[in-house]
Amino acid sequence: MTEPVRERLLAAADELFYAHGMRAVSADKIIDRVGTTKVTFYRHFRTKDDLVVAYLERRAAAERAGVEAVIAAAGGDAAEVVRLMSAGLGEMACLPGFRGCPFINAAAEYPDADSAVRRLVDSHRDWWKKMFQDLVAPLGLPAHTGDDLMVLRDGAMVAGYLSEADAAAGAFLRAGLALIGDPRDG
Structure with a gap:
């Protein structure tokens, strides 16, 4: 079973934010890493x-x-x-x-x-x-x-x-x- 999208977004954020900084990593980069859509991202996180x-x-x-x-x-x-x-x-x-x-x-x-x-x-x-x-x-x-x-x-x-x-x-x-x-x- 695949990990829920929210968890995958958090895992990608954890890796990318810690490695590169929170301001330096765009929502698009996280969306791309997870392989989801902006709509799905914003369904889980308003901002x-x-x-x-x-x-x-x-x-x-x-x-x-x-x-x-x-x-x-x-x-x-x-x-x-x-x-x-x-x-x-x-x-x-x-x-x-x-x-x-x-x-x-x-x-x-x-x-x-x-x-x-x-x-x-x-x-x-x-x-x-x-x-x-x-x-x-x-x-x-x-x-x-x-x-x-x-x-x-x-x-x-x-x-x-x-x-x-x-x-x-x-x-x-x-x-x-x-x-x-x-x-x-x-």
């Missing part, structure tokens, strides 16, 4: 920005599931979560075609804070910050530690795209462990 939002929602759901799996695997231990995230970031950044964080990329392409894309980016980043805050709360650390860990993650994602993945992952690990006060070596 291209609606497709961008759906693409980012799909990415957000995947990220959240991955982070929740890491937290579960670490038994909620903040230092172990930082270690596992660092290892995952290093692996991800070594994959061919890695272009950093799709949400940072989307924020750069959609600077209008009132756009649906930017609101979704902000909402997902708020989720990350709260997750980090909840992770470090049992350690008695201030709430801003979640913001600090978010900045470290952002920096590691950008550095992983711009330079050596191992250096970015290692920096996230060392700085994250120092931030949460874990005396073990990163």
Whole structure:
């Protein structure tokens, strides 16, 4: 059975938006990739920005599931979560075609804070910050530690795209462990 058209449009958007940028990829290019018509495309997505939002929602759901799996695997231990995230970031950044964080990329392409894309980016980043805050709360650390860990993650994602993945992952690990006060070596 063939995958539904909506799913094929999202899969093509995921591949093309991440590789080339959301503004650079036209709806026509996605339509051509899927082998459908404009009428069918617009039946599923009223505008291209609606497709961008759906693409980012799909990415957000995947990220959240991955982070929740890491937290579960670490038994909620903040230092172990930082270690596992660092290892995952290093692996991800070594994959061919890695272009950093799709949400940072989307924020750069959609600077209008009132756009649906930017609101979704902000909402997902708020989720990350709260997750980090909840992770470090049992350690008695201030709430801003979640913001600090978010900045470290952002920096590691950008550095992983711009330079050596191992250096970015290692920096996230060392700085994250120092931030949460874990005396073990990163």
